[in-house]
Amino acid sequence: MDLLYTPSQTQFREEVRAWLAAHVPAKKLASFDTAEGFEQHRQWEKTLAAGNWGMVTWPKEYGGRACDLIEWLIFEEEYYRAGAPLRVNQNGIFLLGPTLMEYGTEAQKERFISAMASGEEIWAQAWSEPNAGSDMAAIRCRADRDGDDYVINGQKIWSTRAVFADYAFGLFRTDPESSRHHGLSFILVPLDSPGVTVRPIEQLNGLPGFAEIFFDDVRVSDFNLLGGENQGWQIAMSTAGFERGLMLRSPARFQQASRRLVELYRKRRNDILDLSIEDSVVRCYMDAEAYALSTYQTASRLVAGGHIGAESSCNKIFWSELDIRIHETALSLLGARAEIEPETAEDHAELGTWLDGFLFSQSGPIYAGTNEIQRNIIAERMLGMPRK
Amino acid sequence: MDFTFTDDQLAFRDSVGSMLENEVTTASIRERWTGDSGENGDMLNMLNEMGMNSLLVPESCGGLGMDLVDFVLLADACGKAALPESIVEDAVVAGGLLSDLLASGQHTDQVQELLGGVAAGDIRVGCAHIINPYSNFAHRKDWMLLANGNDVHLVPKSDLKFTALKSVDPSRRLQKVDWAPSRKTRVAEGEVGAGLQRATLNRGALAAAAQLLGLAQAMVQQAVDYSATREQFGKAIGTNQAVKHLMADCAVQIEFAKPVVYRAAYTVGVAPQRADWAVSHAKTAAGSAAELSARNATQVHGAMGYTWECDLHIWVKRAWALAKEWGDAGFHKNRIHEWLLQPNALLGPEFTFGKRYIDHSDSAAA
Ligand SMILES: Cc1cc2nc3c(=O)[nH]c(=O)nc-3n(C[C@H](O)[C@H](O)[C@H](O)COP(=O)(O)OP(=O)(O)OC[C@H]3O[C@@H](n4cnc5c(N)ncnc54)[C@H](O)[C@@H]3O)c2cc1C
Numbered sequence: 001m002d003l004l005y006t007p008s009q010t011q012f013r014e015e016v017r018a019w020l021a022a023h024v025p026a027k028k029l030a031s032f033d034t035a036e037g038f039e040q041h042r043q044w045e046k047t048l049a050a051g052n053w054g055m056v057t058w059p060k061e062y063g064g065r066a067c068d069l070i071e072w073l074i075f076e077e078e079y080y081r082a083g084a085p086l087r088v089n090q091n092g093i094f095l096l097g098p099t100l101m102e103y104g105t106e107a108q109k110e111r112f113i114s115a116m117a118s119g120e121e122i123w124a125q126a127w128s129e130p131n132a133g134s135d136m137a138a139i140r141c142r143a144d145r146d147g148d149d150y151v152i153n154g155q156k157i158w159s160t161r162a163v164f165a166d167y168a169f170g171l172f173r174t175d176p177e178s179s180r181h182h183g184l185s186f187i188l189v190p191l192d193s194p195g196v197t198v199r200p201i202e203q204l205n206g207l208p209g210f211a212e213i214f215f216d217d218v219r220v221s222d223f224n225l226l227g228g229e230n231q232g233w234q235i236a237m238s239t240a241g242f243e244r245g246l247m248l249r250s251p252a253r254f255q256q257a258s259r260r261l262v263e264l265y266r267k268r269r270n271d272i273l274d275l276s277i278e279d280s281v282v283r284c285y286m287d288a289e290a291y292a293l294s295t296y297q298t299a300s301r302l303v304a305g306g307h308i309g310a311e312s313s314c315n316k317i318f319w320s321e322l323d324i325r326i327h328e329t330a331l332s333l334l335g336a337r338a339e340i341e342p343e344t345a346e347d348h349a350e351l352g353t354w355l356d357g358f359l360f361s362q363s364g365p366i367y368a369g370t371n372e373i374q375r376n377i378i379a380e381r382m383l384g385m386p387r388k
Numbered sequence: 389m390d391f392t393f394t395d396d397q398l399a400f401r402d403s404v405g406s407m408l409e410n411e412v413t414t415a416s417i418r419e420r421w422t423g424d425s426g427e428n429g430d431m432l433n434m435l436n437e438m439g440m441n442s443l444l445v446p447e448s449c450g451g452l453g454m455d456l457v458d459f460v461l462l463a464d465a466c467g468k469a470a471l472p473e474s475i476v477e478d479a480v481v482a483g484g485l486l487s488d489l490l491a492s493g494q495h496t497d498q499v500q501e502l503l504g505g506v507a508a509g510d511i512r513v514g515c516a517h518i519i520n521p522y523s524n525f526a527h528r529k530d531w532m533l534l535a536n537g538n539d540v541h542l543v544p545k546s547d548l549k550f551t552a553l554k555s556v557d558p559s560r561r562l563q564k565v566d567w568a569p570s571r572k573t574r575v576a577e578g579e580v581g582a583g584l585q586r587a588t589l590n591r592g593a594l595a596a597a598a599q600l601l602g603l604a605q606a607m608v609q610q611a612v613d614y615s616a617t618r619e620q621f622g623k624a625i626g627t628n629q630a631v632k633h634l635m636a637d638c639a640v641q642i643e644f645a646k647p648v649v650y651r652a653a654y655t656v657g658v659a660p661q662r663a664d665w666a667v668s669h670a671k672t673a674a675g676s677a678a679e680l681s682a683r684n685a686t687q688v689h690g691a692m693g694y695t696w697e698c699d700l701h702i703w704v705k706r707a708w709a710l711a712k713e714w715g716d717a718g719f720h721k722n723r724i725h726e727w728l729l730q731p732n733a734l735l736g737p738e739f740t741f742g743k744r745y746i747d748h749s750d751s752a753a754a
Contacts, residue, residue, distance in 0.1 A: 001457045002390045003654050003741040070389050077737035255737040262728050282721045286669050292740050293647035300391035314643040378639050379632030383612050386626045
């Protein structure tokens with residue numbers, strides 16, 4: 001155990017910091033759930049890609065820097081420290097990218113990865129259906145073979161950023177006779193295909209952050225099949241693994257939020273009567289640290305050739321509950337002003353983005369496998385409790 | 389940056405762990421409850437044979453000269469076994485203070501001789517701290533390290549008077565220690581003494597935190613095992629989601645307490661002057677994971693969990709006691725709170741560890 005950064009890691013941090021200082025837009029971008037903001041964020045992805053900072057862990061041939069996971073964590077720390085824009089293509093770069101590298105053919109990698117890395121093509125995920133939420137194996141949306149094509153019919157829902165995205169990836173039923181997790185295939189679908197209708201759904205903040213996708217005889221070449229036909233479930237589970245595991249929510253996000261919380265607390269504490277506030281602030285700070293330490297521990301193990309274990313299913317519960325607590329505490333500190341949607345410059349200075357973050361934090365225990373489902377997984381797969 | 393244990397460290401943990409699992413049966417723990425000393429002499433010998441007493445003793449005194457990162461997994465194993473003997477505190481707290489005294493050049497000859505005796509298994513030294521009103525197994529020690537104001541004293545058993553108190557945990561043998569400080573017994577004073585006591589508190593809290601981690605895991609394991617065999621409504625109770633989620637909640641707290649305890653072990657060893665917050669975080673996190681595990685494991689056992697006969701309370705009661713020893717949650721959260729209020733405290737990811745974390749000149753965080 002050696003909890004010091006090596007000179008080269010420290011140098012890497014400085015390099016990241018300097019590049020971000022020179023490139024992060026001075027003016028905050030509009031929300032990527034607006035048409036204007038989406039394009040601004042796409043531009044930012046292009047800027048990152050031009051500097052080879054889009055996905056530092058990727059091999060150099062795909063525009064990455066072949067960094068290990070510790071360097072990735074350092075990058076993320078600097079990224080959040082700099083207040084850089086959110087990653088509009090996170091579904092692509094964090095989830096699909098690694099899956100393509102593992103399961104894609106050479107031709108598929110060539111076709112999709114660079115366009116993804118450069119922000120040319122922004123990806124949405126299309127797993128959920130009206131009747132397949134937590135129970136993803138209940139997927140019904142069909143992709144029927146027709147020569148070298150699939151013909152897709154059915155509906156997906158809750159697809160994040162599908163309103164403006166270029167492509168979606170997800171599971172479709174390719175064997176009409178199959179049931180549950182058999183007979184599903186992992187298919188990449190251009191969202192501008194004839195027969196695709198995207199209907200925006202407004203989220204709690206009133207913006208169309210996700211969408212329904214309707215497929216009406218949508219033709220997709222079998223070039224877009226990832227892995228074997230009817231083998232989609234296994235591949236999707238590996239995608240879900242990346243998500244639950246490390247990449248989805250890097251600890252720096254919560255450490256920065258808890259640092260800002262402490263600053264708010266120092267400013268406001270003398271006006272606050274709520275007796276639990278000290279305890280909440282201390283807990284938020286500790287838990288953000290704990291999440292970082294746990295991630296560094298996992299990253300160290302992976303760098304040393306180990307594996308992500310079943311205990312990684314604890315991550316999602318921990319960070320999503322932490323995120324809610326950080327924002328609840330911040331709103332408590334803001335008191336009756338907390339409900340105000342900031343408009344003036346003074347509002348922004350005083351209220352920050354806490355309300356917005358609070359709204360988004362409510363979704364953390366729901367997406368990427370609800371926390372109840374995570375608890376089932378922890379009990380059954382990590383602790384070995386009986387299924388039936 | 390390498391946040392892993394070496395294969396050697398893991399192997400040592402495994403061998404100590406399996407010895408304890410075989411030898412520290414619940415029947416043998418209950419035997420200790422009715423014995424006079426509360427200890428099992430064979431166990432003390434076995435622990436010594438495995439090097440537990442000499443692990444942290446400097447090599448110059450015949451010990452193994454290892455550090456707290458080496459020891460933290462062993463302390464966890466002792467917690468898992470609910471080992472009644474106070475080897476963890478003896479090695480980490482008393483041994484740590486003796487080593488500090490040696491390093492600071494205070495009373496070198498006497499301290500060196502004592503450390504040699506400890507390493508050889510001939511002498512037992514305990515250590516009390518004012519944060520704890522009583523001292524576990526003090527009456528079984530040949531020497532006690534005791535505090536008087538800032539001063540630290542090293543007092544032979546013959547100069548100590550013990551009053552036994554009964555703990556809720558029958559494995560613990562608490563003693564109120566009465567003694568009269570004298571110039572003869574004083575081994576450190578003033579600033580030096582205060583510094584030693586502060587380091588002692590951190591080592592004590594770390595030792596408790598590591599054992600709490602082990603206790604928590606053992607309680608969850610017992611409840612999980614029980615839930616697979618106990619049937620109601622024609623099926624194992626563990627198939628019920630309400631039961632599963634009680635256990636999953638414990639698992640989450642335990643998983644996120646582990647790296648916190650490991651970082652504290654590292655920091656106490658490498659940068660003791662910066663260890664306060666790392667240790668306070670560890671004690672708080674491990675304490676709350678263990679308290680939750682105690683409560684939920686009891687719940688999963690139904691009425692059985694409320695009996696003296698069911699072994700679970702061996703762990704539950706230890707967890708209750710250790711969660712409050714060496715500073716309770718209030719004490720440790722307050723240390724963190726005070727630090728967070730300092731305008732120049734270094735917060736944020738780049739200070740979680742890294743060079744600045746242990747830089748002596750970096751007083752802005754202190
Ligand atoms: C902000 C946001 C973004 C999203 N983005 C995407 C996306 O990009 N792509 C995509 O495909 N999907 C996306 N989703 C959908 C998300 O994956 C689902 O919401 C989630 O899987 C739960 O499904 P559901 O909403 O149908 O809830 P349900 O499955 O109906 O669950 C409702 C409640 O019942 C509980 N429940 C259900 N089954 C069980 C069980 N077996 N045991 C215990 N409790 C149970 C759940 O925990 C939950 O509390 C997103 C959701 C949100 C909120």
